Amino acid sequence: MTEVLENRLRAIEDKLAIYELIASHPPSADTGHAAYTLSVYDEDGVFDRGPTLDGAKGARNIAAFIQRPEHDEAIRGGLAHFAGLPLVDLRGDQAIATSYLMIIHLDHQGLPRELPNHGVSTGYRIHRTVVNRWELERRDDRWIVKKRTLLPVDGSAIHQNLLRKALDEKYSF
Template sequence: MDDMTATFASMLERIQAIEDRLAIQSLIATHPLSADTGAPPLLERIYAEDAVFDRGPGLSGATDRNAIIDMMWCEPHRQAIAGGLAHFGSPPLIELDGDKASAVSYSMLVTPDRDGEERELPNHGMSTGYRIHRVLVNRWTLSRIADDWKIIARKIAPADGAGPALDLLREWAH
């Protein structure tokens, strides 16, 4: 292989990696919107059919895409949405391995503080503010399926400085 061919092949590999990272970032960035709407078509688009969602101790999880959709469309979750639930996610750290990838990120669940003291922010009106309900560590497993990246598994744990969340972070840092 001559230098020009090797350079071109290297550029193609780097461009593919960039495209894959952007696709995965977009996929993970879609998750908060899917959780805050419970929209089945959006959930169908981001999760693989056999996806697993492990929500950690004390919370029910789901073992396939239909179960994930049911969980996000159940009455208690719709009540949380109606109450102003908002998920915020950090940019993920992504590790690519061909058509497989893993990522780690943080997410935060925020809700209106209906019991908070009303205060004014100049040029932004009055508000009782918001409260952070939970901060989570997320471990994502992803795969390219039919030219699209899909979530294969998501495991979360409260970011409490110990236990499962710390294990997820340490596993990533290997």
């Protein structure tokens, strides 16, 4: 009985740690906090942004993405990454987490609108919605990112296959 409870508690702790890791990505990306990226990616980690965007290999190169002048310009323009709750598939010291991410920014060309008790805003625009596959490994009692695949939700088979794969692997269909 004790071993069963310990295993259940370990699974809960693992999922919470993975949720926190993924939930920390938007604040780090939206502030250009490269030290966070360096701390969560494997030194040989992979950031695969699909067939239409450049990617990177290695924690330092991945962290460099959020230090680009273009990224800083996006941050200053009102960039916000909005993450959905991930589907987590625990596999001992390995895990796969699949999630959605919306890239939102302040709509500088929108018409000013007032919302009672919330002031005036030109609104926000959803720039892109993507699917993420986070391939994770437990190391020294913490989870690190071995590979992150990010694909645009564009109606293509490639992003739908990534989502299907997550369900098939998690639930063994």
